[in-house]
Amino acid sequence: MKFEILASCPTTRARVARMTLNHGPTLLPTFMPVATQAALKGLTPQQTEALGVTLILNNTYHLNLRPGIKILDQAGGAHKFQGWRRNLLTDSGGFQLVSLSQFTQITEEGALFSSPYDGKPTMLTPEESIAIQHSIGADIIMQLDDVVSSLTTGPRVEEAMWRSIRWLDRCIKYHESKGRQDTQELFAIVQGGLDPKLREICVREMINRKENVGGYAVGGLSGGEAKDVFWKMISICAEKLPVDRPRYAMGIGFAEGTKLLDLLVCVALGIDMADCVFPTRTARFGVALTFRGPLNLRLKHHTTSLDTIEEDCPCPTCSSGTSRAILHHLVTVETAGAHALTQHNVVFQARLMGGAREAIFAGTFPAYLRSFFANYFGETGYPKWCVDALRSVGVDLLEGIPPAEVKVVDGQGMKWEYSES
Numbered sequence: 001m002k003f004e005i006l007a008s009c010p011t012t013r014a015r016v017a018r019m020t021l022n023h024g025p026t027l028l029p030t031f032m033p034v035a036t037q038a039a040l041k042g043l044t045p046q047q048t049e050a051l052g053v054t055l056i057l058n059n060t061y062h063l064n065l066r067p068g069i070k071i072l073d074q075a076g077g078a079h080k081f082q083g084w085r086r087n088l089l090t091d092s093g094g095f096q097l098v099s100l101s102q103f104t105q106i107t108e109e110g111a112l113f114s115s116p117y118d119g120k121p122t123m124l125t126p127e128e129s130i131a132i133q134h135s136i137g138a139d140i141i142m143q144l145d146d147v148v149s150s151l152t153t154g155p156r157v158e159e160a161m162w163r164s165i166r167w168l169d170r171c172i173k174y175h176e177s178k179g180r181q182d183t184q185e186l187f188a189i190v191q192g193g194l195d196p197k198l199r200e201i202c203v204r205e206m207i208n209r210k211e212n213v214g215g216y217a218v219g220g221l222s223g224g225e226a227k228d229v230f231w232k233m234i235s236i237c238a239e240k241l242p243v244d245r246p247r248y249a250m251g252i253g254f255a256e257g258t259k260l261l262d263l264l265v266c267v268a269l270g271i272d273m274a275d276c277v278f279p280t281r282t283a284r285f286g287v288a289l290t291f292r293g294p295l296n297l298r299l300k301h302h303t304t305s306l307d308t309i310e311e312d313c314p315c316p317t318c319s320s321g322t323s324r325a326i327l328h329h330l331v332t333v334e335t336a337g338a339h340a341l342t343q344h345n346v347v348f349q350a351r352l353m354g355g356a357r358e359a360i361f362a363g364t365f366p367a368y369l370r371s372f373f374a375n376y377f378g379e380t381g382y383p384k385w386c387v388d389a390l391r392s393v394g395v396d397l398l399e400g401i402p403p404a405e406v407k408v409v410d411g412q413g414m415k416w417e418y419s420e421s
């Protein structure tokens, strides 16, 4: 892997980098669309590539169940199996195992769980996780870590942190014994719960393994902890991790709409990569993302609108002039609505990050953050945690706003005009 820093923001910790992997270059910071079962919901791999996406995520747990390693080996890996020609990242499978299996038990050897096929006790060891990811052939693979919920407290958090370090060593050893380190980059995962001291110890230990890992992830967050604690943990890790390695915040783009903003805040704190299932998921519920906030095309008032979703959007849906009126029909009656909105949302996500990269190059990233948040939250109120997090890296979102007009709210911030249930 080649990792080159092309520009750094003089105020925040954001930077633009080019990460060249086995299937070409990817510019960072970036959001990775999630193709859980080797399929991005709503788009073909060819459509995804045509939109300019260069890095997606597959889930090891799901690929191991279906199609399974035998088929993946016959296909020559997951790229060929799914017809994807650009970069691919896989998780270790550990997170799904813990969250989906009722009977998972963590031992030093690995994670013991009941097989989803026959209920028999089955063990996923660090070595096996890497072996499965070798069969998948992803350009970036993740270590197996000992995952605990971010709401867990007490000695179990420290135990999981130290075990994750020992398991990293086993992953490195196995990975290198198979000679895969030139074609597949192994990423370490920093654990330590919500304890700043444990996070710092874990980062230090994992930096000691720097020569054997391609990059670092921050794991074990976004499990329901307070946002105020979330950003501080991200910040502690991102600040201390090596400058010359990519930094990946895991699983933070999940489900809720405002998580999109978590990602932008994380970029300012020094994060380069995040996965984000939200844009494709919400598209299937009829919601288009825009720079002024989400647009629920299921709502009746769109039936007479001849506007596109966003005037200056280059996505196939907007650039062809597709009206909100027909999109309302498509998302309420037809199946093509999901495709039309998914294309727009994936492009929105790429524009959000592309805009961030341009602003970092131009030295205007703080202004980019202020303008994005003003458009999104100017009327509903800025989430306090975003204001605090960005102040910690020298950006005041409220700068230039007359005090009488400043609105800051607790919690996530904006209310959503739609419901996914």
Ligand SMILES: [Zn+2]
Residues within 6 Å of the ligand: 309, 310, 313, 314, 315, 316, 317, 318, 319, 343, 344, 347
């Ligand atoms: Zn569009």
